[in-house]
Amino acid sequence: MTIKIAMIGVGLIGGSLSLCFKGKPGVTVMGYAHLEELKDKYIASGVVDAATLSLEEAVQDADFIFLCVPVGLLESYFEQLSRLPLKKGCIITDVGSTKASIAACAEQIRLKEAYFIGGHPMAGSERAGVDAASAVLFENAYYVLTPSVHVPEEAYGRLSELLAYTRAQIVRVEPLLHDDIVGAISHLPHVIAVALVNQVREYNESNPLYKMLAAGGFRDITRIASSDAIVWRDILLSNRDVLLELLKDWNSQMSSFTTMLEQKNGEGIEDAFRQAREFRSVLPERRKGMISPLFDLYTDVQDAPGMIGKIATELGTNDINLSNLEIIENRVDVPGIMRLSFRQEEDMERAKTLLASLGYQVWI
Numbered sequence: 001m002t003i004k005i006a007m008i009g010v011g012l013i014g015g016s017l018s019l020c021f022k023g024k025p026g027v028t029v030m031g032y033a034h035l036e037e038l039k040d041k042y043i044a045s046g047v048v049d050a051a052t053l054s055l056e057e058a059v060q061d062a063d064f065i066f067l068c069v070p071v072g073l074l075e076s077y078f079e080q081l082s083r084l085p086l087k088k089g090c091i092i093t094d095v096g097s098t099k100a101s102i103a104a105c106a107e108q109i110r111l112k113e114a115y116f117i118g119g120h121p122m123a124g125s126e127r128a129g130v131d132a133a134s135a136v137l138f139e140n141a142y143y144v145l146t147p148s149v150h151v152p153e154e155a156y157g158r159l160s161e162l163l164a165y166t167r168a169q170i171v172r173v174e175p176l177l178h179d180d181i182v183g184a185i186s187h188l189p190h191v192i193a194v195a196l197v198n199q200v201r202e203y204n205e206s207n208p209l210y211k212m213l214a215a216g217g218f219r220d221i222t223r224i225a226s227s228d229a230i231v232w233r234d235i236l237l238s239n240r241d242v243l244l245e246l247l248k249d250w251n252s253q254m255s256s257f258t259t260m261l262e263q264k265n266g267e268g269i270e271d272a273f274r275q276a277r278e279f280r281s282v283l284p285e286r287r288k289g290m291i292s293p294l295f296d297l298y299t300d301v302q303d304a305p306g307m308i309g310k311i312a313t314e315l316g317t318n319d320i321n322l323s324n325l326e327i328i329e330n331r332v333d334v335p336g337i338m339r340l341s342f343r344q345e346e347d348m349e350r351a352k353t354l355l356a357s358l359g360y361q362v363w364i
C-alpha cells in the first residue's frame, strides 16, 4: 500500500512530522512551499521526498494533508483546499495551537469527499523553521485531535494510525475546551515570559548589569520568550477571548503577591510557594527519544567537566549500566544538578549506594 502525505508548511512542526513519516513503508512526503528558496531548502534539508510550489500538485492524490502554517493562514488554506480536487477519503488535518477557529471554519466549509480532523501536537520549541525540525520532537508527548461529529471513526482511526509514527499519545478533546486549557498552560505562559523579558530589557537600558547577572531562574522562566513572533501573534489573536479572561486571573494572582508583600505576610508567601511546588511536582514528565521509562538519580555537581568523567568511571568499574547523563543547571562557577538515568531500577539503587558511599549527595 502507498500513502502520500502533503505537508503544507515545512517548518519546525511540519518538518518534524515529515521526519517521522518519511522513509516509512510505502510513505512519500510531498512538501508545499510558498517561496522558491523554501522549496530548495526543504529538499536540501532532506526532510521531504519532494517539494513543489504548486498547492494543487502537492495535494493531488494525497491520502493525508497536514496544514502546518501559522494559525492566521489556516482558514485561507482550508478554503483553497475545499476548491481543489482531492482524493476520495483524504484526511485534512492541521497542527495549529488553537482549535476553535479552524473547527468553526471546517463547519462552515463542508468538504465533499474529504474529512477534516483538527490536531495539535503538545510539543514544540522556541525555535522555528525547517532547520529546527526533529524526528523525536513528539515522542511521549500528547497529540490532541478534535474530530467533529461528522468525522467517521474509520477516518479518525486512519489518522491515529499514521500518527503512531510520531510516538505521541493521542488524546481527543473538544475544540473550545482545548483552547481554554491550552490558553492557560501554553499561551498565557508565553505572554508572561515575553512581558518579563521586556520589563528586564527596559531596566537593562539604564544598567547592563541586569543582563550580565541574569542567571538560571531568569533563563528557565523565559526560554519561550524567544519563540517566533509571527507564529505567536497568530496564536494570541486567535485565542484572544480566552486570553483576556486568563489575564484577569493573572492580574489577581499578581495583586495577591502585592498584598502579601505590603502586609509582610510571610506565611502567605510560604503557602504560595508550597502549593506551587506540590502541583508542579506531580506534572507528568516527558522525555524525547525515550521508549521506556527511566529511573533517575540526582546529584550536585561542583565542577561539571571533571565530575562527569569521575562518576561515569566509578559506575563503569562497578558494572552499573548508565543510560543517560545530563547536567540540568549548568552555570559557570555555580553548582548544578546532574541527572543520571538508568534503565533498571536495580542499577539506580546500586548507583545511589555507591555514590553516597563516595561522599556524593544523592537523591531520587
Ligand SMILES: NC(=O)c1ccc[n+]([C@@H]2O[C@H](COP(=O)([O-])OP(=O)(O)OC[C@H]3O[C@@H](n4cnc5c(N)ncnc54)[C@H](O)[C@@H]3O)[C@@H](O)[C@H]2O)c1
Pocket (backbone or CB within 6 Å): 008, 009, 010, 011, 012, 013, 014, 033, 034, 038, 068, 069, 070, 071, 073, 095, 096, 097, 098, 120, 121, 122, 123, 124, 125, 126, 127, 128, 129, 130, 228, 231, 235
Ligand atoms: N512552535 C511550537 O512550539 C508549536 C507547537 C505545536 C504547534 N504549533 C503550531 O504549528 C504551526 C506551525 O508553527 P511552527 O512552529 O512549525 O512555525 P515555523 O515558522 O517553524 O513553520 C511555519 C511554516 O509555514 C511556512 N509558511 C509561512 N507562511 C506561509 C504561507 N503564506 N504559505 C505557506 N507556508 C507558509 C513557513 O515557511 C514555515 O515553513 C502553527 O500553527 C503553530 O501554532 C507550534
Ligand SMILES: O=C(O)C(=O)C[C@]1(C(=O)O)C=C[C@@H](O)C=C1
Pocket (backbone or CB within 6 Å): 096, 097, 121, 122, 123, 124, 125, 126, 127, 185, 186, 187, 224, 227
Ligand atoms: O516548548 C516550547 O517551547 C513550546 O512552546 C511548546 C508549546 C508549549 O507551550 O508547551 C508551544 C506551543 C504549542 O502549541 C505546544 C507546545
